[in-house]
Amino acid sequence: MSTLRDEAAPIAVIGAGLGGLATAIGLLKQGFRVQVFEQADAFGEVGAGISLSPNASKILAAWGLGEPLAAMASVPLTGNIMNGLTGELIQSQPLGEVLEQLFGSPYYQVLRPDLHALLVGEVRRLAPDAFRLGCRLVDIEGPEEAPVLVFANGERAAASLVIGADGARSVVRARRFVDEPARFTGHIAFRGVLPMAELPAQYHAPRSVVWLGDRRQLVHYPLDNGRALNVVAFVSDVSWDREGWQERAELSELREAFAGFCDEATGVLEHFEGRELYKWALYDREPVDDWVRGRLVLLGDAAHPMLPYLGQGAAMAIEDAWVLAGVLGQHEAPADALADYQARRVERARWVLLESREAGRRFHEPGQDESRFSDDAAMRTRELFAPGPASLLG
Ligand SMILES: Cc1cc2nc3c(=O)[nH]c(=O)nc-3n(C[C@H](O)[C@H](O)[C@H](O)COP(=O)(O)OP(=O)(O)OC[C@H]3O[C@@H](n4cnc5c(N)ncnc54)[C@H](O)[C@@H]3O)c2cc1C
Numbered sequence: 001m002s003t004l005r006d007e008a009a010p011i012a013v014i015g016a017g018l019g020g021l022a023t024a025i026g027l028l029k030q031g032f033r034v035q036v037f038e039q040a041d042a043f044g045e046v047g048a049g050i051s052l053s054p055n056a057s058k059i060l061a062a063w064g065l066g067e068p069l070a071a072m073a074s075v076p077l078t079g080n081i082m083n084g085l086t087g088e089l090i091q092s093q094p095l096g097e098v099l100e101q102l103f104g105s106p107y108y109q110v111l112r113p114d115l116h117a118l119l120v121g122e123v124r125r126l127a128p129d130a131f132r133l134g135c136r137l138v139d140i141e142g143p144e145e146a147p148v149l150v151f152a153n154g155e156r157a158a159a160s161l162v163i164g165a166d167g168a169r170s171v172v173r174a175r176r177f178v179d180e181p182a183r184f185t186g187h188i189a190f191r192g193v194l195p196m197a198e199l200p201a202q203y204h205a206p207r208s209v210v211w212l213g214d215r216r217q218l219v220h221y222p223l224d225n226g227r228a229l230n231v232v233a234f235v236s237d238v239s240w241d242r243e244g245w246q247e248r249a250e251l252s253e254l255r256e257a258f259a260g261f262c263d264e265a266t267g268v269l270e271h272f273e274g275r276e277l278y279k280w281a282l283y284d285r286e287p288v289d290d291w292v293r294g295r296l297v298l299l300g301d302a303a304h305p306m307l308p309y310l311g312q313g314a315a316m317a318i319e320d321a322w323v324l325a326g327v328l329g330q331h332e333a334p335a336d337a338l339a340d341y342q343a344r345r346v347e348r349a350r351w352v353l354l355e356s357r358e359a360g361r362r363f364h365e366p367g368q369d370e371s372r373f374s375d376d377a378a379m380r381t382r383e384l385f386a387p388g389p390a391s392l393l394g
Pocket of ligand 1: 016050
């Protein structure tokens with residue numbers, strides 16, 4: 001039994017993003033006392049889509065969230081890669097049942113606010129008083145073995161363990177680990193969600209479509225049990241460089257960015273007339289190898305902020321949460337548990353971070369070559385999706 005359970009101060013999770021919430025669920029299910037400190041005054045995830053690959057959906061199912069997750073998700077039956085300039089099909093892959101049979105759990109596509117709300121609801125069910133909203137961490141005082149959290153509102157809190165799940169711009173990482181500047185990639189992700197009822201039939205199929213060409217990428221897939229279509233578009237060589245979910249974009253920017261793409265590809269953009277569009281500048285950061293200092297530990301984007309080209313950032317945060325909660329439940333000494341966590345997670349997260357960077361490079365390369373998508377993609381998919389609750393802790 002972990003001695004952390006006997007300590008007076010609770011475990012502090014900094015950040016109620018997908019990683020922090022998953023961590024809180026894992027810890028609460030192991031019987032730990034947890035406080036989740038979130039800088040926002042209220043929960044309000046933006047309406048973007050997110051893919052949850054089998055490695056992540058297996059963990060949510062193991063926590064008993066499989067049914068509500070399935071009810072809010074779409075499952076793509078095929079994944080098509082298209083030449084955005086000519087409209088030709090480059091590659092079509094079966095997803096749906098094939099992935100579920102291979103990896104033991106579905107590949108889901110969901111609305112972030114729905115997933116976030118599911119996790120918030122589960123934390124509240126397990127511990128109604130776990131959340132402390134409006135608490136922006138600004139500093140950590142005291143020795144690493146007895147950290148004291150300092151918040152912008154003047155509050156201070158002791159913690160038996162501080163879990164930095166405060167995202168890519170982590171204060172925990174900057175104050176007590178490394179504070180290296182991020183590098184702007186010159187890539188932007190545009191994104192928006194459309195109601196399916198207003199779209200022509202060609203978008204209704206349970207199909208994930210990626211249009212590629214000339215260092216640009218336009219992706220769309222259904223979400224919310226087919227009630228919405230998520231659109232994400234990546235472009236290169238831009239100078240606008242703000243990172244954040246709330247940055248608005250104009251349809252004219254998107255039209256301009258995809259000039260030269262065929263009408264079949266760009267047709268979806270016209271449905272954004274009069275609707276909200278957002279943009280996010282993509283920053284690259286070096287992997288951090290040292291995730292543990294005394295009673296401070298990093299998790300999710302705070303530990304491994306990765307580019308979104310493999311759609312694995314949240315999945316890795318959920319894997320981290322499963323492993324951290326699991327080892328804290330297994331080891332008596334917190335230091336042993338944290339060393340075990342780091343040993344199990346650093347190498348995998350580093351590999352996924354570097355593969356995500358490489359996928360971005362490949363996707364934005366000039367020219368189209370089918371072999372790029374089939375060569376090692378199957379191997380990579382296996383290594384990404386195969387791990388599950390048992391093997392991650394085995
Ligand atoms: C365009 C795009 C598409 C993506 N698509 C996918 C996908 O399909 N699949 C996938 O798995 N991943 C995807 N990702 C990655 C995924 O969004 C992130 O990896 C994931 O959200 C990380 O979760 P997190 O909890 O670690 O960090 P965050 O989601 O950033 O959460 C951090 C939380 O901490 C809070 N916080 C920050 N600082 C403080 C502070 N000082 N004090 C208190 N609270 C604080 C924040 O308000 C926030 O609530 C995508 C990312 C982008 C940009």
